[in-house]
Amino acid sequence: VEGDVVERLGAAEREGLGRLLPEWRMVEGRDAIGRGFVFADFSAAFGFMTRVAMLAEAQGHHPEWSNVWNRVEIVLTTHDAGGLSARDLALAGAVDRLVAG
């Protein structure tokens, strides 16, 4: 939750990352993870974004993201921690469950 102290992931937590979030990649040159999504059209893409926005507000942690027509790119990092934190893993997992469900 915003306001709490948040720490960057340690080495042990990073080791399991690929197994935990196989759809996400490390973003080049940053301590951040990213995933791209493709939908049928803009309406479907923005519908997804709206659901992610609600997740983000509920978790008190927000994505960096962009949209072009039917494509959405999400990047997750924790500015307060100076890199990846448990908050990013939680939001990534919730987003994955959204598209899987």
Next chain:
Amino acid sequence: VEGDVVERLGAAEREGLGRLLPEWRMVEGRDAIGRGFVFADFSAAFGFMTRVAMLAEAQGHHPEWSNVWNRVEIVLTTHDAGGLSARDLALAGAVDRLVAG
């Protein structure tokens, strides 16, 4: 409307651009216009994005855009025309009226 032929802006139309849309700038290296918006928080930023999404659907023309927390960056260009067209000016004007109103 999508499906119609759309042409890039001519020289005469471009001359009036700065006066017509003073808040928008040419995007470096592209035939596109951009404008940044700052809001109180994520909720306000995403509320704005939702209203722009509805405008875009109504106009059959969509932005390239990104959001980080309380900031939204909008870039407008017309892929079918290979650059700026009247569709971009129409959407930019509608977005301006949204934040002005």
